[in-house]
Amino acid sequence: MTERISSVDLLDVRFPTSRHRDGSDAMNPFPDYSAAYLVLRTTAGAEGHGLVFTVGRGTEIEVAALRSLAPMVIGQPVDDLVSDPGALSRRLIGDSQIRWLGPAKGVVHMAAGGLVNAVWDLAARRAGKPLWQLLAGLTPEEIIAQIDFRYLRDALTEQEALALLRDRAAGRDARAAELLRDGYPAYTTTPGWLGYDDDKLDRLCAEAVGAGYQLIKLKVGGNLADDVRRMGIARRAVGPDIRIAVDANQIWGVPDAIDWMRELSRFDPYWIEEPTSPDDVLGHAAVRRALAPIKVATGEHAHNAVMFKQLLQAGAVDVVQIDACRVGGVNENLAILLLAARFGVPVCPHAGGVGLCELVQHLAMFDYVAVSGSLQDRFIEYVDHLHEHFAEPARISAGRYLAPTAAGMSAEITPASLHTYRFPDGPAWTTEAAA
Amino acid sequence: MTERISSVDLLDVRFPTSRHRDGSDAMNPFPDYSAAYLVLRTTAGAEGHGLVFTVGRGTEIEVAALRSLAPMVIGQPVDDLVSDPGALSRRLIGDSQIRWLGPAKGVVHMAAGGLVNAVWDLAARRAGKPLWQLLAGLTPEEIIAQIDFRYLRDALTEQEALALLRDRAAGRDARAAELLRDGYPAYTTTPGWLGYDDDKLDRLCAEAVGAGYQLIKLKVGGNLADDVRRMGIARRAVGPDIRIAVDANQIWGVPDAIDWMRELSRFDPYWIEEPTSPDDVLGHAAVRRALAPIKVATGEHAHNAVMFKQLLQAGAVDVVQIDACRVGGVNENLAILLLAARFGVPVCPHAGGVGLCELVQHLAMFDYVAVSGSLQDRFIEYVDHLHEHFAEPARISAGRYLAPTAAGMSAEITPASLHTYRFPDGPAWTTEAAA
Numbered sequence: 001m002t003e004r005i006s007s008v009d010l011l012d013v014r015f016p017t018s019r020h021r022d023g024s025d026a027m028n029p030f031p032d033y034s035a036a037y038l039v040l041r042t043t044a045g046a047e048g049h050g051l052v053f054t055v056g057r058g059t060e061i062e063v064a065a066l067r068s069l070a071p072m073v074i075g076q077p078v079d080d081l082v083s084d085p086g087a088l089s090r091r092l093i094g095d096s097q098i099r100w101l102g103p104a105k106g107v108v109h110m111a112a113g114g115l116v117n118a119v120w121d122l123a124a125r126r127a128g129k130p131l132w133q134l135l136a137g138l139t140p141e142e143i144i145a146q147i148d149f150r151y152l153r154d155a156l157t158e159q160e161a162l163a164l165l166r167d168r169a170a171g172r173d174a175r176a177a178e179l180l181r182d183g184y185p186a187y188t189t190t191p192g193w194l195g196y197d198d199d200k201l202d203r204l205c206a207e208a209v210g211a212g213y214q215l216i217k218l219k220v221g222g223n224l225a226d227d228v229r230r231m232g233i234a235r236r237a238v239g240p241d242i243r244i245a246v247d248a249n250q251i252w253g254v255p256d257a258i259d260w261m262r263e264l265s266r267f268d269p270y271w272i273e274e275p276t277s278p279d280d281v282l283g284h285a286a287v288r289r290a291l292a293p294i295k296v297a298t299g300e301h302a303h304n305a306v307m308f309k310q311l312l313q314a315g316a317v318d319v320v321q322i323d324a325c326r327v328g329g330v331n332e333n334l335a336i337l338l339l340a341a342r343f344g345v346p347v348c349p350h351a352g353g354v355g356l357c358e359l360v361q362h363l364a365m366f367d368y369v370a371v372s373g374s375l376q377d378r379f380i381e382y383v384d385h386l387h388e389h390f391a392e393p394a395r396i397s398a399g400r401y402l403a404p405t406a407a408g409m410s411a412e413i414t415p416a417s418l419h420t421y422r423f424p425d426g427p428a429w430t431t432e433a434a435a
Numbered sequence: 436m437t438e439r440i441s442s443v444d445l446l447d448v449r450f451p452t453s454r455h456r457d458g459s460d461a462m463n464p465f466p467d468y469s470a471a472y473l474v475l476r477t478t479a480g481a482e483g484h485g486l487v488f489t490v491g492r493g494t495e496i497e498v499a500a501l502r503s504l505a506p507m508v509i510g511q512p513v514d515d516l517v518s519d520p521g522a523l524s525r526r527l528i529g530d531s532q533i534r535w536l537g538p539a540k541g542v543v544h545m546a547a548g549g550l551v552n553a554v555w556d557l558a559a560r561r562a563g564k565p566l567w568q569l570l571a572g573l574t575p576e577e578i579i580a581q582i583d584f585r586y587l588r589d590a591l592t593e594q595e596a597l598a599l600l601r602d603r604a605a606g607r608d609a610r611a612a613e614l615l616r617d618g619y620p621a622y623t624t625t626p627g628w629l630g631y632d633d634d635k636l637d638r639l640c641a642e643a644v645g646a647g648y649q650l651i652k653l654k655v656g657g658n659l660a661d662d663v664r665r666m667g668i669a670r671r672a673v674g675p676d677i678r679i680a681v682d683a684n685q686i687w688g689v690p691d692a693i694d695w696m697r698e699l700s701r702f703d704p705y706w707i708e709e710p711t712s713p714d715d716v717l718g719h720a721a722v723r724r725a726l727a728p729i730k731v732a733t734g735e736h737a738h739n740a741v742m743f744k745q746l747l748q749a750g751a752v753d754v755v756q757i758d759a760c761r762v763g764g765v766n767e768n769l770a771i772l773l774l775a776a777r778f779g780v781p782v783c784p785h786a787g788g789v790g791l792c793e794l795v796q797h798l799a800m801f802d803y804v805a806v807s808g809s810l811q812d813r814f815i816e817y818v819d820h821l822h823e824h825f826a827e828p829a830r831i832s833a834g835r836y837l838a839p840t841a842a843g844m845s846a847e848i849t850p851a852s853l854h855t856y857r858f859p860d861g862p863a864w865t866t867e868a869a870a
Contacts, residue, residue: 057532061536062536101542279738280744282745304714306714306715310715310716
């Protein structure tokens with residue numbers, strides 16, 4: 001009997017992170033880190049887990065979108081899905097009616113990504129491999145077949161992508177072994193949330209250096225005098241050799257970004273992240289021209305590969321920050337990794353939130369093994385929140401992500417946490433409401 | 436007692452247009468033109484109507500988004516809302532949690548636009564004026580105050596916008612009177628749906644010319660040989676002096692768009708619309724450079740003012756196609772009209788669908804009276820479908836939109852049509868399901 005997807009369980013899960021201002025930045029003063037969570041179940045009892053990270057209100061809209069897309073997966077033969085998630089990806093993103101609500105952006109695109117990622121989780125579990133190893137074991141031709149090149153060919157053709165992947169074939173095994181032994185460099189955003197006071201900032205900066213991080217990140221953009229003071233504290237705490245990135249979370253227009261960052265330049269910021277609207281490719285290019293050698297980083301809100309293509313074509317970014325839950329899933333991220341490699345720009349994934357570290361580590365490690373072949377100036381973001389809710393949490397040691405070894409994409413939240421934090425009826429929320 | 440918003444009624448309304456392939460194009464072979472429909476009700480019994488146009492599946496997601504945003508309107512004093520819809524617009528688009536699902540794009544942005552438009556409808560009803568006249572009666576300072584300039588100042592500052600509006604103050608009354616007398620030029624897409632056969636195309640082209648249209652539009656991009664044949668039929672039917680625009684609805688990558696359009700250039704196409712991904716500003720610019728003097732038109736899927744800003748900055752468009760239901764409502768469209776005027780690019784609104792003609796005519800007429808001051812190379816799209824469902828349908832005569840005179844934004848669908856076409860339980864759908 002053919003194994004098929006029998007159901008897609010959907011859950012709205014929210015963590016009350018705003019109570020301690022964990023995750024607070026210039027645009028997100030009080031986020032409740034959340035997820036629209038899904039489990040694919042098969043007629044043979046197998047599971048694929050996925051999630052779309054959100055920050056509180058609106059998670060119910062994302063769940064509604066997943067509910068609308070789920071019928072495109074239910075009843076499908078599992079063999080077909082896991083052997084070619086790209087076909088599902090195209091069906092979900094290309095649905096001729098639902099695409100009106102995007103296309104390839106926002107709520108519906110993130111839902112498509114959640115489903116596609118859950119299929120990759122199922123595929124990796126079936127293969128008995130962590131996703132990064134499953135991906136790294138694909139041939140260049142198999143990887144190319146997973147990508148929709150329709151809108152990318154003016155920057156990257158199938159042939160160019162194939163040539164790039166074949167160039168990187170040498171040394172794949174050695175790089176995979178290196179990851180298993182040494183892990184992948186991380187940077188930490190833990191010290192720098194905007195809602196933390198100066199003492200906490202100072203203490204957490206020192207702890208980050210002690211823990212082995214070579215790069216830390218601070219949120220900026222609330223108030224210039226505060227930013228100058230906080231950057232001073234951070235620079236004194238970490239010394240001259242540790243890199244400090246800053247993140248404005250889209251708070252500025254282009255001229256504001258340039259003016260504000262010139263004031264902070266004396267503290268030697270390594271990159272400015274999201275200086276303005278994530279849609280503003282030309283604006284990022286203008287900021288980059290004005291502020292060099294300060295690097296420009298963006299991507300957590302770049303909604304699809306076409307946006308990344310343009311950021312690269314326009315010379316708008318020094319650092320490509322892929323996100324596991326923003327675009328249309330693993331398949332679109334494969335395209336983005338290849339675009340970045342084609343333009344020679346390093347990928348430093350966005351993470352934190354709920355499960356972003358867990359998911360995106362697989363993409364970064366695949367990137368190293370099969371696409372970029374380099375760790376130079378590459379770091380995966382790390383934030384030490386909420387990992388305890390995951391069945392296979394991301395593991396950090398001496399400022400590096402340890403390579404995941406469990407089968408799958410590490411997306412599974414434990415049943416206990418799903419129970420406690422489901423919204424609005426889990427005990428974490430009903431107890432709060434009563435208090 | 437202060438008049439407040441007491442409720443927001445929400446409805447999923449779908450018209451089974453796919454049965455006759457009305458509205459069929461290269462990306463939308465079988466659309467069911469639909470709307471997430473809303474009615475604001477006040478404690479004094481007043482109403483504001485709004486809608487978000489959709490094409491079938493997924494309308495329920497848009498309704499879910501409206502449901503999530505509605506609490507930001509319910510209970511608000513009506514005086515505050517109608518005197519400053521911009522404040523509501525900023526709250527809706529800037530909500531620090533919901534913006535994660537955009538920001539300013541897709542499902543949540545369209546929902547914000549639907550609510551903002553409904554407030555403008557309420558404001559215009561209260562003022563006893565059609566929206567275009569309400570807007571045209573605002574001072575330059577009042578208009579500027581309705582716009583969020585945060586991400587626009589590198590292309591258009593408040594001061595530049597003010598100067599532009601003040602320049603256009605002379606002649607406002609004469610232009611308004613001219614619109615009431617002569618209407619506003621229209622073009623028609625009725626002949627050119629991809630699903631129509633050659634005889635129907637030929638007949639509808641001739642009818643369009645007979646009806647007084649100076650510009651017609653054909654859908655292209657399905658099959659090149661078909662397009663060559665259909666363009667030939669259309670050109671013969673309308674003669675050399677009527678403009679023929681073509682619309683690819685995003686089907687091509689950049690190189691395909693250039694190659695395909697070179698094959699069609701012998702038929703003297705006036706513009707190529709949506710040649711590629713609506714997100715691809717640089718791609719549109721490349722297409723425009725390659726195909727000049729064929730014009731490039733886009734905008735129905737440009738998701739916010741930042742995208743329009745870049746299309747103009749990059750020299751990517753000859754024709755700005757605003758849409759009443761894609762961006763964050765009237766307020767964001769005010770910004771887009773001002774950007775287009777600043778760059779000297781004509782606005783030819785996208786319409787058709789459900790209610791787009793009804794809504795967008797107000798914006799185009801305001802544009803003529805107060806912003807562009809010109810009708811040169813300007814046309815509002817017209818499609819003769821579904822107007823019978825509106826309480827105040829758009830009216831066409833001799834190829835021109837007659838200026839609406841009823842108070843409001845013309846968004847109201849009749850109770851009978853809401854009853855018949857509500858999805859999934861209206862008779863239009865239950866009868867079909869039974870058949």
